[in-house]
Amino acid sequence: xxxxxxxxxxxxxxxxxxxxxxxxxxxxxxxxxxxxxxxxxxxxxxxxxxxxxxxxxxxxxxxxxxxxxxxxxxxxxxxxxxxxxxxxxxxxxxxxxxxxxxxxxxxxxxxxxxxxxxxxxxxxxxxxxxxxxxxxxxxxxxxxxxxxxxxxxxxxxxxxxxxxxxxxxxxxxxxxxxxxxxxxxxxxxxxxxxxxxxxxxxxxxxxxxxxxxxxxxxxxxxxxxxxxxxxxxxxxxxxxxxxxxxxxxxxxxxxxxxxxxxxxxxxxxxxxxxxxxxxxxxxxxxxxxxxxxxxxxxxxxxxxxxxxxxxxxxxxxxxxxxxxxxxxxxxxxxxxxxxxxxxxxxxxxxxxxxxxxxxxxxxxxxxxxxxxxx
Amino acid sequence: xxxxxxxxxxxxxxxxxxxxxxxxxxxxxxxxxxxxxxxxxxxxxxxxxxxxxxxxxxxxxxxxxxxxxxxxxxxxxxxxxxxxxxxxxxxxxxxxxxxxxxxxxxxxxxxxxxxxxxxxxxxxxxxxxxxxxxxxxxxxxxxxxxxxxxxxxxxxxxxxxxxxxxxxxxxxxxxxxxxxxxxxxxxxxxxxxxxxxxxxxxxxxxxxxxxxxxxxxxxxxxxxxxxxxxxxxxxxxxxxxxxxxxxxxxxxxxxxxxxxxxxxxxxxxxxxxxxxxxxxxxxxxxxxxxxxxxxx
Ligand SMILES: Nc1ncnc2c1ncn2[C@@H]1O[C@H](COP(=O)(O)OP(=O)(O)OP(=O)(O)O)[C@@H](O)[C@H]1O
Ligand SMILES: [Mg+2]
Numbered sequence: 154x155x156x157x158x159x160x161x162x163x164x165x166x167x168x169x170x171x172x173x174x175x176x177x178x179x180x181x182x183x184x185x186x187x188x189x190x191x192x193x194x195x196x197x198x199x200x201x202x203x204x205x206x207x208x209x210x211x212x213x214x215x216x217x218x219x220x221x222x223x224x225x226x227x228x229x230x231x232x233x234x235x236x237x238x239x240x241x242x243x244x245x246x247x248x249x250x251x252x253x254x255x256x257x258x259x260x261x262x263x264x265x266x267x268x269x270x271x272x273x274x275x276x277x278x279x280x281x282x283x284x285x286x287x288x289x290x291x292x293x294x295x296x297x298x299x300x301x302x303x304x305x306x307x308x309x310x311x312x313x314x315x316x317x318x319x320x321x322x323x324x325x326x327x328x329x330x331x332x333x334x335x336x337x338x339x340x341x342x343x344x345x346x347x348x349x350x351x352x353x354x355x356x357x358x359x360x361x362x363x364x365x366x367x368x369x370x371x372x373x374x375x376x377x378x379x380x381x382x383x384x385x386x387x388x389x390x391x392x393x394x395x396x397x398x399x400x401x402x403x404x405x406x407x408x409x410x411x412x413x414x415x416x417x418x419x420x421x422x423x424x425x426x427x428x429x430x431x432x433x434x435x436x437x438x439x440x441x442x443x444x445x446x447x448x449x450x451x452x453x454x455x456x457x458x459x460x461x462x463x464x465x466x467x468x469x470x471x472x473x474x475x476x477x478x479x480x481x482x483x484x485x486x487x488x489x490x491x492x493x494x495x496x497x498x499x500x501x502x503x504x505x506x507x508x509x510x511x512x513x514x515x516x517x518x519x520x521x522x523x524x525x526x527x
Numbered sequence: 528x529x530x531x532x533x534x535x536x537x538x539x540x541x542x543x544x545x546x547x548x549x550x551x552x553x554x555x556x557x558x559x560x561x562x563x564x565x566x567x568x569x570x571x572x573x574x575x576x577x578x579x580x581x582x583x584x585x586x587x588x589x590x591x592x593x594x595x596x597x598x599x600x601x602x603x604x605x606x607x608x609x610x611x612x613x614x615x616x617x618x619x620x621x622x623x624x625x626x627x628x629x630x631x632x633x634x635x636x637x638x639x640x641x642x643x644x645x646x647x648x649x650x651x652x653x654x655x656x657x658x659x660x661x662x663x664x665x666x667x668x669x670x671x672x673x674x675x676x677x678x679x680x681x682x683x684x685x686x687x688x689x690x691x692x693x694x695x696x697x698x699x700x701x702x703x704x705x706x707x708x709x710x711x712x713x714x715x716x717x718x719x720x721x722x723x724x725x726x727x728x729x730x731x732x733x734x735x736x737x738x739x740x741x742x743x744x745x746x747x748x749x750x751x752x753x754x755x756x757x758x759x760x761x762x763x764x765x766x767x768x769x770x771x772x773x774x775x776x777x778x779x780x781x782x783x784x785x786x787x788x789x790x791x792x793x794x795x796x797x798x799x800x801x802x803x804x805x806x807x808x809x810x811x812x813x814x815x816x817x818x819x820x821x822x823x
Contacts, residue, residue, distance in 0.1 A: 219722050239725040252723035255821075256741045265737075266727030299821070317727065 159369060160384075161194035168231065170195040170321070170353055171216070176225035178211055185211045187377040188225070198347055198354045200364035202400070203374030209357040210249055212374075213323045216355065217246040229321070240269075247314040249325040249357075251306050253298040259309050260285070260294040266317045284312040287342065303330045311339075315346065324356040328363065340367050361401050365389065373397045389448075394527050398446040403481070405452075405492045407445045411437050411524070418524055420445050423488040429464045433524040444525045449481055449495035451521035455514045456506060462516040468492065470511045482507065484515055549801070556794035557587040567791050591795035600779065601796065605803065607774040611690070611765075612758035615697040616705075619754045620747065622698060623705035627746075628739075630706070631713035642710075645703050657696055657767050664692050664768070688770035696764035697754075704753035712746030713739070745818045752811035760800055776800055 161167040169192035178186040185208045193199045201209045214220040215227060218239035227234045234242065245266070253262050263284050267277045285291045288308040293301050298309065307330045314322060327343075328336045344367055347354055358364050364371045365385040372382045373396075381393045392398035395406050407429070409422030418437060419428035422445070429445065437443055458465060468484035471491065475498075482494045494515055507513060561568040569586040572579055595601040630641045648656060663669045664687040671683040686692050716739065724734035740747075762777030769775070776796065783793035 217722075217726055219726075239722070240728050240730055244726075246723075246726050248719055248723060250717070250719055252717065252719040254720060254723070254738060256744075265724070269728035269733070313727070 159196070161197070162192065162370065167194060169193060170197075170230060171355075172226075172228040172231075174226045174228065176215065176222045176227060178208075178215060178220060179223045184377055186215070186222075189377075189379055190225075191372070191379060191382055193353065193355065195353055196347070196351050198344065198356065198367055198369045200368035200371045201355065201357045201374060202359075202361055202364045202371055204400075205359070207374045208377045209374060210325055213246060213325050213355065213357060216321070216323055217244055218242050243320040244323060245314045245317055245319040245321075246323040247310050247325060247327050251298075251310040253306060253309055253313070255298050258295050258297055259290055259301070262298070262309055263313045263316050265313065270317070280316055284316050287315070287346075288312040304332070304335065307331060308339075318350055319352065321353045321355065324354060326357055326359065329359070336363070337366075343367060365401075371401075373400055375400075391523060392446065392525070395444045395446060395525050398523065398525065403449050403493060403495070404446050405449065407447075407490065407492075408442065409445070410440050411443045412439050413437070417519065418443070420524070423486065423490060425488055426466065426486065429466070429522070430519055431522045431524045432519045435524055435526065437524070437526065441526075444527070445522045446525055447492075447517060447522040449493040450479075452492060452494035452515050452517050454482055454484070454494045454496060454507065455516065456511075458514045459516045463519055464522075465514060465516045466492070467512065467514055470507055470509055470513060473507070473509065482513075484513060552794045552797055554587075555790050556591055556798050557589070558791050559586075559588075559590065560789050560791050565790065566788050591791045592799070594792060595795055595799065601776075604774045604776045604779045605799070608759050608761075608776040609803075611693060611697070611773075611775060612755050612761075615694055615701070615758050616751050616755045618694060618698045619702055619705040620751060623702055623750060624709055624743075624747070626702075627706045627709035627713055627743075630710050631716070645706050648703070653700065654763065657700070657763055660692070660696055660699065660768060661687060664695065687768060688773075690769065690773055692768035692770075693765050693773055693775075696768045697758050697761060700764065701754040701758060705750035708749035708753065709743055709746040712743040716742050745814060745821070748814045749811065749818070752807055752814070756804055756807055756811070759804060 161169075171193040173189050173191050175188055175190055176186060177184065177188050189212075201212060203209055211220060215222055216234075218234065218237065221235060229242070229244075254265065257265065260281055263281045264277050267280055272280075281294075282291075285294055288311055290305060290308055290312065293305060293309075298306055301309070307327065311324070311327050314324070324343075328339055331339060340363060343354070343356075346352070354367075356364075356367065365388075368385055370382055371385055371388050372379045373388065374380065375396055381388060381397045383391070388397065388401055392401065398404045399406065407420065407422040409420040409428075411418040411420050412428070414430065415432075416434075417430055417432035418435075419430050420443060421428045431445055435443075453459070458467075466486060468486045470482050471485045472483035474481040474483075478498055479495055480498055482496070484492050484494060486492065492515055555567055558567040558569060560566065563570075569583045571583050575582070626645075630638060630645075633641055661668075665671075666683045666685060666687070668687070670686070671680075674680045675683065686695070720738050720742070721734050724738045725731070729737060760777045760780075761775060762781050765773045765775040765778050766781070769778075780793055780796045780800070783789050783796060787793075
């Protein structure tokens, strides 16, 4: 786990390893990356998260050197990367399509980059064997890529990109084809490698949980733009927009007009409901439209009206999603809005107090919800 | 039942178009030259029945094959054919690979047109196209006129009626058979493999040798056999473009048949040619099989 003190982005004396400076990438008239400026620091585990087609792979390809930015500059260690071809960059990439050499065995695939460096045979063999062990592919070392499963292929691709121990490792959806258990193990393995080698990782993923687990910082992308870059906990607890709040994890978003009160705001979101209150340091004008984002696990469900909370709403259970350790309730308010609430299943299913159509009370604290401008 | 039919049909085809003619040629090769029509004996007379068949087999011998080893014209012609075919194959590869490569790299919308251009020559008769080369290569031909006009040469080059003209003719004629399988292999190749190779430290050139060439290997092998096999027995090209000293077995075969009217020796030449070609044909089939396994 990255330690709490690892926060180079908060240290003004720290020089970033990678700097994007006003980088745009256009394919014809289509803008895939739109004027992005951000930094990635050495030893970071930087996750790019976003929906399909938002430009994650394009971002990686520019770092690897396969695409040149249409505008702006990418600096690696303070040096402009534009004139440096991919084979001269100390960057290795794991391709989304794996791009394994079909005519070479697993072993030879992993050894490919090492051989290009002109290392001696014994060094190469030792390194390849270490990679095989790491990715648990020892048994398959002599097979060709078409003779192994999709998940095994993904691990070969991972091993091949790790083999050269590059300064910067780009992983494009490295774990997508793995089953949940192997995926989790590999995630921890990656973090372990990262810690041991001090390599900087940039990882692309569709899976927000994966991003939250492995990353030192997460960049949430939308349509060629990074919407927010922050640590996983801040992305989750303090999203800067409803887009981020909605993209990361489960959330209920209520829209309404705000009135400032008591170092926060009252949000009137429905005619027949009392306003709900959230503490916030945002500067919002009275009467302005705003959004309240609240995570399901911060909403409690009770059969009786709780006396001690400011935000209390009555509703009817519409749906229950049983997730094993958790249950998510979809509670409908009289006005039709639905609020999600989540409780831990500490008791057996049969003893659960609520069922469909039950009238319940939802409540949350003043600081549980985040007020957002857009 | 349907499966049996599916298997039987190709075998019948093979029987009718390969085995039956081969047996006929083999029979003539085992016979003796004779001034008769047709010019060999024994002839099988169906009315003579079982005994006639026995007599015919008794009259068969390997004289003609022995004769082929005695006159060094024949083995020289075989060797020279193999050599010309081999060199032509290498030249076709040298010319064909870059063309196939450029086709596979061309923008998507261009490819059908390029493919069309490669196949287009097949729309006119092979014979006419080879004749056309006479007009291009002769001493007063277009090529010499052009080179003289440009001042590149003082004296016209003698190309026609030399081995060079034969190489040009064979490479020209069989080039599409080299290009198409290589193009098919290169077209299938995933472009990200080259990026991966570069990412791992290859220059463009070494990525070509380490990735592109091995991945088009089966196309190269297929194309080479498709050029080599027909080139060995080629007759028309050496006859029209080659000189009197161009020695190729196809020409020898023709002369035995039509000038000497010695059908048995000509048949023996043909049988040996086939036996020589069985090896590359089997290798070719094996390559295709392997390719199918890789694809499948
Ligand atoms: N070579 C190209 N020519 C034209 N458009 C392209 C090209 N490469 C990418 N694009 C477009 O740029 C956008 C971003 O593509 P990119 O591959 O970066 O998406 P992504 O975020 O990696 O998506 P996914 O999660 O599906 O992999 C897409 O809309 C894509 O169609
Ligand atoms: Mg992608």
